[in-house]
Structure formats: structure tokens, C-alpha cells
Amino acid sequence: MASSALRFPIPQAVAATTVGCSFMLVGTSFSDSPASISPSTYPAGLIHTDTTSTGHAITQSYITVPALLVDFPSLGHPSHAPRATLLGHQWPLIWVGGNNVFRPASAVGVLGYCFAAWSARKGALRGDWRLFALGAVCHVGNVVYSAVAMQPLNDRIDALRRAVDKTKAVQMARDWIRGNRWRVVFPLVAGTATVVQAFLM
Numbered sequence: 549m550a551s552s553a554l555r556f557p558i559p560q561a562v563a564a565t566t567v568g569c570s571f572m573l574v575g576t577s578f579s580d581s582p583a584s585i586s587p588s589t590y591p592a593g594l595i596h597t598d599t600t601s602t603g604h605a606i607t608q609s610y611i612t613v614p615a616l617l618v619d620f621p622s623l624g625h626p627s628h629a630p631r632a633t634l635l636g637h638q639w640p641l642i643w644v645g646g647n648n649v650f651r652p653a654s655a656v657g658v659l660g661y662c663f664a665a666w667s668a669r670k671g672a673l674r675g676d677w678r679l680f681a682l683g684a685v686c687h688v689g690n691v692v693y694s695a696v697a698m699q700p701l702n703d704r705i706d707a708l709r710r711a712v713d714k715t716k717a718v719q720m721a722r723d724w725i726r727g728n729r730w731r732v733v734f735p736l737v738a739g740t741a742t743v744v745q746a747f748l749m
Contacts, residue, residue: 559663559664559667559668559672559673560673562660562663562664562667563660563664563667563673563680563742563746565656565660566656566657566660566661566664566683566742567739567742567743569653569654569656569657569660569735570657570683570687570735570736570738570739570742571735571736571739572649572653573605573649573650573653573654573657573690573731573734573735574605574606574732574735574736574739575605575606575607605728605729605731605732605735606732608642608646608725608728609725609726609728609729609732612642613642613721613724613725613728614725616635616638616721617718617721617722620717620718623715628714628717629714631717632708632714632717633708633709633714635705635708635717635721636705636706636707636708636709636710636711636717637709639702639705639706639708640706643702643706650694654687654690654691657683657684657687657690657735657738658684658687658688658691661680661681661683661684661687661738661742662680662681662684664677664680664683664742665677665678665680665681665683665684668680674745674746675742675745675746676745679741679742679745680742682737682738682741683737683738683739683741683742684738686734686735686737686738687734687735687738689734690731690734690735693730693731693734694731697727697730698724698727698728698731701720701723701724701727702724704720705717705720705721705724708720
């Protein structure tokens with residue numbers, strides 16, 4: 549009787565942790581990012597980095613990357629090529645830092661939702677197992693989308709530091725902003741479906 553009362557609710561704990569990972573992918577993360585970089589002194593100046601919020605999904609698309617495009621010189625301006633080169637140097641600090649959170653959180657999401665779906669189907673966890681399975685599918689979809697659609701863009705922007713043709717720098721960054729917004733949708737659907745059935749069903 550006492551052992552039953554003290555039994556740790558593993559399926560519930562896994563489901564709660566997995567939901568946390570989903571919303572972590574939607575929200576923010578912390579990593580090394582450019583704290584103060586002066587385009588006027590680049591490339592002679594030093595790039596100083598500090599631990600600041602580069603964010604994930606929402607923060608990257610609406611704050612971090614748009615901030616890098618503020619007052620970006622127009623095509624034909626003498627400062628355009630140096631600024632595009634600077635963007636290429638800044639980029640790894642953003643997407644590598646994001647991947648440090650994205651990959652483990654996505655792995656936990658896939659495995660956690662699969663376990664939750666299995667537990668719910670067995671009756672060990674409250675809720676419709678199909679909604680947990682939907683969460684797993686969303687996280688798998690996010691990983692596939694990131695590899696197919698986003699990684700090529702990351703590579704092209706990263707290559708700006710060595711590329712001769714830098715005319716598409718701003719357009720590539722804007723394409724990345726739009727594409728990255730889809731990485732809000734997948735974990736948001738997964739986490740919301742689980743929260744809704746936990747509290748409203």
C-alpha cells in the first residue's frame with residue numbers, strides 16, 4: 549500500500565518534460581552570440597562575443613536575425629560587401645548555438661511523445677494516445693524540415709564570409725526568417741495538443 553502511494557508517475561513526468569521541450573523550441577535559448585560588433589571596424593577590429601540570448605524560433609525570427617539586418621547597406625554601396633561578409637561571420641554564432649538546443653530537445657520530443665502515446669494506449673497515462681503520436685510526428689517533421697529546407701540556407705549564409713558574390717545576402721537572411729517561422733508551428737502544435745488534453749479533456 550505504501551509503495552503504491554509512493555510510486556513515481558513516470559509516464560506523467562515524461563509527458564511534462566516533453567511538453568517543456570516543445571515550448572523550449574518555440575521560445576528562447578542561450579548561447580554565445582555577437583554582443584558588440586562594429587561594422588565600421590570590420591575586418592580589422594575584433595569580434596567580441598558574450599553570453600546573450602540568440603533565442604530559438606520566435607526570438608530568432610523576430611528579434612535576433614532582424615537586428616542583424618538593421619541599416620544594412622544597399623546594393624552598390626561601398627559598405628555592402630564588408631557588411632555581408634560580417635553577416636557570414638556572425639551566422640555560425642546563431643545557428644550553431646540554436647542547434648545546441650534544437651537537436652537534444654527534438655530528440656527528447658520524439659522519444660517522449662512516442663513513450664507518452666504508448667503509455668496512453670496502455671491506460672497508464674490520461675489522454676488520447678493519437679494526440680501524443682501527433683506530437684511525435686510534429687517533432688520528426690520539424691527535424692526533417694530543418695535538414696531539408698533550413699540547413700542549405702544556413703550553409704549559403706555562412707559561405708558569405710568567403711563568397712565573391714554577396715548580392716543576395718539580405719534576401720537569404722529574409723528567406724531564413726520566413727522559413728524559420730515554420731519551426732514555431734511544429735513544436736507549438738505538439739505542445740498545445742498535449743496541454744489541451746491534459747487540462748481540458
